[in-house]
Amino acid sequence: MNKSSYVLIALVALTLIAPALAMAESENEGSERSEAGERESGEHEGSAVNSNVSNLVLYVTLATIAGVGVVSAITVHKARRKATAKKLV
């Protein structure tokens, strides 16, 4: 493995760590705010609807990414099977 690969692996690691850090940090912030939020409940009537819509966006995103992953994996598997069958003939 040459030096450029090490640099790229470090970049991959950074890339993977960033969202996890963001999630962990947001959970901390969320728990801190939940206590204060309880006192302010009822102030924002439309916020529940907005939160439902944005949650829906998150679910659609996750479903799309999972779909893309599955479709790509199936395509790779099919191509590999075709190549193996050609080799045997």
Place this chain on the structure above:
Amino acid sequence: MTLFSNILRPHLILLVLLLVPAAAYADDDNYGSAQALGWVAIGAGTVANVLFMVFNAVKKLPLLKIGMGSEMPRTMFAMYKPMLNFHIMLNSVGFFAGMSHGLLLLRGLDSISLSLAIVMTVSMVSGLVLKVASDRNSKFFGRLVHGQVVLSILLIALVVLHVSVMGADFD
């Protein structure tokens, strides 16, 4: 000297480019700078991807349309590697600027922003797999995921949603 020119120089350029977001943040007004990082990410992503897509579209034009005796196909072939490096570097800058923007404005994190961060990460990781992987199957998988139109449409839609929702929230 050879080590510097062959291995270190491209990565030094990349590292310098990765510091661009930090330069944008070095301002007195923290909120404005953090917000500017988001615009840096959007700008870098737009320039990097639109230019690369236009280049690929022109490269794929049939020879009859360009002219059989034209030097263009050879020039395009020679320019592909620099264009790809430019695409990678500018998108890396955009990605890290976007992530820094997200981390700095964590208080305003909602599901749309989180979705945007996830889609950006998937695109970045698939691009890195495509660049780094030596295994044929991984490379093929990376190319399929990275080139998905659905993922690009989702990314554009999420950027538009994020800008409109956050713009409305902070106005």
